[in-house]
Amino acid sequence: MRVPLAWLNLVHEKSRLVVALAGVAFAVLLVFMNLGFLGALAQSASMFYQYMDADVFLVSPQTLEISSSKAFPRDRLYQAAGIKGVARVMPLYLGYLQWRNPETRDSRAVFMFAYNPQDRVFLLPELNTSATLAALDRPDTVLFDRLSRPEYGSKDIGTKTEVDRRTVTIGGQYELGGGFAADATVVSSDQNFLRLLKIPLNLVNMGLIKLEPETDAQAIAAQLRQVLPKDVVVKTKAEIIENDRSYWITSTSTGFIFGMGVAVSCVVGVVIVYQILYTDISDHMKQYATLKAMGYRSGYLFNVVIQEAIILSVLGYIPGFLSSVGLYAFAASATNNALPVAMDWQRAVMVFILTIAMCVLSALISVRKVVTAEPVELF
Template identity: 25%
Template sequence: MFSIAIRFIRYDVAKSFGALAGIIISVFLIGQQAGVFIFLTDAMRSIVDNNKGYIWVTDETTTNANQLSPLDVRKGYEISSLPGVERAYPVVVAAVGAKFANGTTGGLSLIGSEAPAFVGGPWRLYTAKNEDMIPDGALITDYYDSKAQGNLKPGDYFEVNGKKVYNAGLTRGARSFGGGLLGFTTIERARYLGNVPTTQVSFYLVKPKKGVAESSVIQQINQSINGVRAWNADELSQTTVKTVLATNGIAASFGSLIGFAIISGLVIIGLTLYSAAIDRIKDYGTLKAIGATNGYVTRLILTQALLFAILGFIIGRLLVEGFRIGIAKSGTLFYFPGWFEYALFAITLIISLGGCVFAIRRINSLEPATVFRG
């Protein structure tokens, strides 16, 4: 069976290449779009996912960690007074404008956290340490944002809202969604640079006392303090992504592109294999004339499709990996979860095997006697 399938594939190299190319293109487009979608959803929940291990306390209306309403600092005192709470760490997020030495301007989302623990940021430290934010004017920026920030290097000075600061070090791959580039500093400096009142914070990260269940503290906060909502980090992460996807067309856009890749793959494979089957109809008729059953012929065509699927998946997946590595150099970082590899291969099989349905139906309807007609 396998050797015969190879012979049929080699019979018309051009059509075989066309079928293979259709699968490769579909795999690449699906992987490419899925990868960018994974990057965007990771960015949506980045601030939450990089601050797990704490209870999040936000304004009661918040369902998106990228859009935070200010909290009164007195809420922090109330939280800290609860019996199950060890400490509540305040974090300030401030949107600011930056101007760099070469004249480049841009937006910056400053995340200010409290020394010396600096709970809430920074994360993915590269050339910097937390304590590098302590000196006057110190900010930590991201390695991948250097080009957008006028080729900013560690030690370089620039302006934030007209105030002089300097780049104290780098993170690598700290991303945000919809809030500009990220910068990290102390909570006092974030307030100063972002003109945030000393009476306000963006959210609290709460650490329960040892031996106290997180769910118990969340319940205490939600039942006893008005105007706030306590979240498990995983729950807020998922809610953030759902809220963002529900309020824009990202999911529909990527979903339609992936759907188009699948449909186009099915059409290309279907037309190519059907055309190839018609070209070799006498060969199939000969097989049936010497005793081959419809089941045998079906398996023969499916074997060809399976070979196309396996080879197309390998080549397409290698191209996707090349794409992933290539755009990672600009800071678009993503990694495919294990289940995605299986799902992508399953889709490849569906495209390839589904595309040969018309060819199978045409050959199965073939009468062996047609081989002997002039």
């Protein structure tokens, strides 16, 4: 067996190794956190749709994503209802309420879902119990999201507060989470939507179409596109999820920030590893030059540096990964699970490969020095 020069050189300088591994672990942690948030952003963008009991969606062409939707005529839904294969059409009204915290009297915006209580828009079992359905039917009553931020005050059933000069009562609870779009959500009946926001119900924000079982959503969507005028856009569930996801990731600063965070973390990692490798090479220039005098080729020294980089990346990844798992749990609990940050193996593998690439890149930058080791300089 070859003398494991790369490994022995690294472990010889214990404190330097610890610093190097801490640096790599830190970079790995930063990458994981940014990817975690980016993943949570993508997931929370699709979360609303995952819970909706519909296969095809109608939205206005001006709607960018769910929380900033524009309204379109309700008649489009009735037109869609005539298509064979459509089981049910459900208008969904969306808007923002100024919710006053009953304790501090500060008003904050909550995102409101409103629909006819006869429709089962959400698949959440809590929203379909007889008690919540009865609460939905009561005037000036809303259901409050348990995953809303604590700044909204009490979420208990029976809490009364003021919304746009009307007294509103919390009549029930559910768990949905607002993701990046909203800090709090409420669900109400379409009648209460009209009462609170004074927007006519013949303009809807989103049309939910449930199909008969065994029906091809793509085919129905294509058919709807032909039938309906251009003031609505038809999207299957997968298409609308992809639409919102790409909106959040590519055309908001939120997505950009996390993407940039990943890039900056990688740069930090590259610089740290470069620094360590360069110092290590500088300290051993005489020895490397001696190896060359003994008849070793530059390729051998190149390999030693690459090996050191890979050892650093593997050993640095492990603590980085473990602390990321811990911080994911912390981030999820700090946001009442509204921010769905969680580790998945694809991301773990991806970051592992990224870590190795990062360290090898540093090695490639620093390796130029070792190749210049010249035995004649030893004399």
